[in-house]
Amino acid sequence: MKKFSKFLGVVSVGTLAITLAACGSNGGAEAGNNSASSDAATPVKIGLVTKTDTNPFFVKLREAAKEAAAEEGAEVVALAGKFDGDNEGQVAAIENLVAQGVKGILITPNSSTGILSAIKKARDSGVVVVALDTATEPADAVDATFATDNLKAGVLQGTWVKATLGSKAPSLIMLDGTPGGTVDTFRHDGFLEGMGLAEGAPEISGQENTNGDQTKAQTAMENLLQRVPNANSLYTINEPAAAGAYQAIKAAGKQDQITIGSIDGSCTGVDNVKKGIIGATVMQFPGTMAAEGVKSVVEYAKSGTKPTGFTDTGTVIITDTPVSGVDSKDTAWGLENCWG
Template sequence: MHRSSFLTPSRLAGRRALVAMATGTLVLGAAACGSSDGGSSGASGGGAEKVGVSLITKDSTNPFFVAMQKGAKADADKNNVTLTVASGKQEGDDAGQITAIEDAIARGDKGVLITPMSNGVNAAMKKARDAGLYVIALDTPPDPADTVDITFATDNRAAGKLDGQWAAGQLAGKPAVIALLDLFNDKIVSVDYNRDQGFLEGMGIDVKDPKKNGDEDKTGKYTGGKGGDYTIVCNEPGNGAEDGGRTAMEKCLSKNPDINLVYTINEPTAVGANAALKAQGKTALIVSVDGGCAGVKSVTDGVIGATAQQYPLKMATLGMEAIAKIARGGEKPKVSPGLDFYNTGVALVTDKKVDGVDSISSADAAKICWGN
């Protein structure tokens, strides 16, 4: 399945109903952004003076970040923005992001949009704010949240919970032998612990420290669905990549070949996990988070049982519009009620519905997905 990596205004207009269905009702606060559906209204583009904005992603290869970059580039002219795109070399490259932030300061940009690699870039983001730049985190809320001016992101805890609730419903009381394929084991990243811990909470498994992966009891009872016994075999880092997911899954299978449920931090990791399972003649329920077109196709094909769909284009375009508007004297955006970030929505994508768990089909998700 091939789809454009970003939505033109005409395509976006035709998909608003589906986006509204998928993301639910979003409370936007006093919007500094011109559109609530992720498209550009052009409201920010009236200023004669160009506004410099830097978009700094974790890497430039993951389809999620590629889509974010392409969407931002397509929308920059409408907001009269001079956009500079940069990234780390790969997941974990704090130094690359720090250099890009320092370059934005030196260039005199008005703002920075960043998917923070880890807490290791907090000091650099604070330096940018101290220099007068408006800093917006995308996708990955920093810890603490007030390290940046505001975050535009998926509710990653909610995304994980949807995966866990679906998995518990699918198991229907059978024992759960679980592999948790996280992002890192040597860095603290909010998206990492929120998705992992949210998944466990959705399964009905008690977590200890909600901001720490791997400290929960390794055996016990899950209470989601019909409830049953669980065993957590492993917490292995896949670094958000397909090869990392395969290696992590191989390590988990070496510990226990009877794994029947795999949580993955993202869809490239899920694809790698499936390859490892397939190589050993095994199958398992796989859940993930992303909702890119490739991941949605994996749901259609039965590789991934369910994935929580995010909206990276919305994060990037709303963030860019906000900086452009603020630079021209407009209002600052506000967080969603009850949260410390601006919620850009999430929808569970599956073709095997579970009673009591809201979801959309892979066919509907394919109409609003991103990437190739």
């Protein structure tokens, strides 16, 4: 009996050990499932790097990206350069975001080539990189691009200005953006194409870089008008530059002499078209760029499918002075569809 009792005791202890082990095993499985659920519930983290954090265009990009991310259950970490052209600041931002473990980075490159090394390192680490607004050179340095066709936007601006001048020979002033910038180059070249002019043509009476800044544009225009008092047409890289130039033009009493074209499509810019400050502006759609960029990163996080190629997010001429041969929308439409 003593031996039998000892046997039962051993069996009981063994059964208890097995039961406890089984409970522990089930508990571990449940804990693992909970952990997996927790990982699945973790929002996809997306980095956004803009040229600056103050330009209304980039403010809209940031707002639209965050709104789209919220709809997708994702999270946006937004960083920016200190100024337009701050390439080093953007490189540091990319490195910062990779260290934070983002799944993808959306970037408006200051330079089409200056950040390629940082982008390559990010992609090599498994981060998908999407360009917004500004293409890289080469284009396949990023996985995909969602942007305005800036060459086309420049052509639209130039075509409208040329048609508005009619039979008048152009005496053109060009207020460019940042030297070497991809967007700046495409818009500049496109405008000249729309005007039917070659680089260096005698009709180009004056030219200054403004970095797209309103104050710099006003100063540049004041100086140019002293040298080119008979100027009759003006290219501007963006609407802040156009607004600054107009202040100089108004001070010189030449509002009715100079036809102003621009690009952006902000609500302020469209309102300036309505007021007659800008003759026409080419509207672009930063909200679409940002939303499509966010969706592409979320899709990559879900399925592993990377976005590819260039997607033109659209351009529309906004003017209350339409011209033959140029499709346009009026400022009423523009104010319903503007940004900022």
